[in-house]
Amino acid sequence: EAAVTQSPRSKVAVTGGKVTLSCHQTNNHDYMYWYRQDTGHGLRLIHYSYVADSTEKGDIPDGYKASRPSQENFSLILELASLSQTAVYFCASSLSGNTLYFGEGSRLIVV
Amino acid sequence: AQSVTQPDARVTVSEGASLQLRCKYSSSVTPYLFWYVQYPRQGLQLLLKYYSGDPVVQGVNGFEAEFSKSNSSFHLRKASVHWSDSAVYFCAVTQGGSAKLIFGEGTKLTVSS
Numbered sequence: 471e472a473a474v475t476q477s478p479r480s481k482v483a484v485t486g487g488k489v490t491l492s493c494h495q496t497n498n499h500d501y502m503y504w505y506r507q508d509t510g511h512g513l514r515l516i517h518y519s520y521v522a523d524s525t526e527k528g529d530i531p532d533g534y535k536a537s538r539p540s541q542e543n544f545s546l547i548l549e550l551a552s553l554s555q556t557a558v559y560f561c562a563s564s565l566s567g568n569t570l571y572f573g574e575g576s577r578l579i580v581v
Numbered sequence: 582a583q584s585v586t587q588p589d590a591r592v593t594v595s596e597g598a599s600l601q602l603r604c605k606y607s608s609s610v611t612p613y614l615f616w617y618v619q620y621p622r623q624g625l626q627l628l629l630k631y632y633s634g635d636p637v638v639q640g641v642n643g644f645e646a647e648f649s650k651s652n653s654s655f656h657l658r659k660a661s662v663h664w665s666d667s668a669v670y671f672c673a674v675t676q677g678g679s680a681k682l683i684f685g686e687g688t689k690l691t692v693s694s
Binding site for chain 2: 474501503505511512513514515518520526528529560562564568569570571572573574575
């Protein structure tokens with residue numbers, strides 16, 4: 471069954487540490503996305519990619535890097551984690567850039 | 582720039598009652614519009630989408646939405662809600678050809694028995 475899987479599902483990180491969130495999709499989709507969700511807020515786009523080895527900045531890219539080594543995999547990297555990056559992060563994939571299919575989320579707590 | 586506004590952060594309805602969740606969008610061209618639902622501790626799932634044509638679109642689980650260009654709205658409706666419909670509902674917009682989907686802040690629906 472086609473799916474978007476994220477790892478880890480939950481993580482506690484220390485301020486200033488490096489965090490990598492991974493996403494793997496079996497949908498054979500070209501587009502992949504990273505969104506963050508804060509309590510009581512909608513989703514905000516961090517980075518996205520429409521082809522392997524290329525990434526694009528979303529609406530809130532500061533403090534985040536992204537990597538798309540293959541069509542199936544898309545990582546979000548926090549080089550120096552900060553308290554303000556505590557949130558739930560969602561990965562999604564899309565065939566045409568319209569209908570998105572989401573993973574179950576990665577809950578990150580920075581202490 | 583595109584934007585989406587969901588004016589109601591929380592809505593409570595009784596089981597069996599009808600439902601309308603409001604969504605207003607801003608777009609310079611005719612947008613593509615979506616409603617997603619998020620159940621507790623899960624990712625978002627697509628309920629329905631509108632690209633063009635009939636302004637009333639049908640979705641899963643008895644949901645429908647109506648596109649209104651004159652009102653810049655895309656309201657979600659259901660004739661009779663069930664307790665299992667309790668969730669957070671997100672309206673989203675994009676322009677055709679754009680890969681960037683912009684989400685509203687969501688409406689938390691509570692269905693009371």
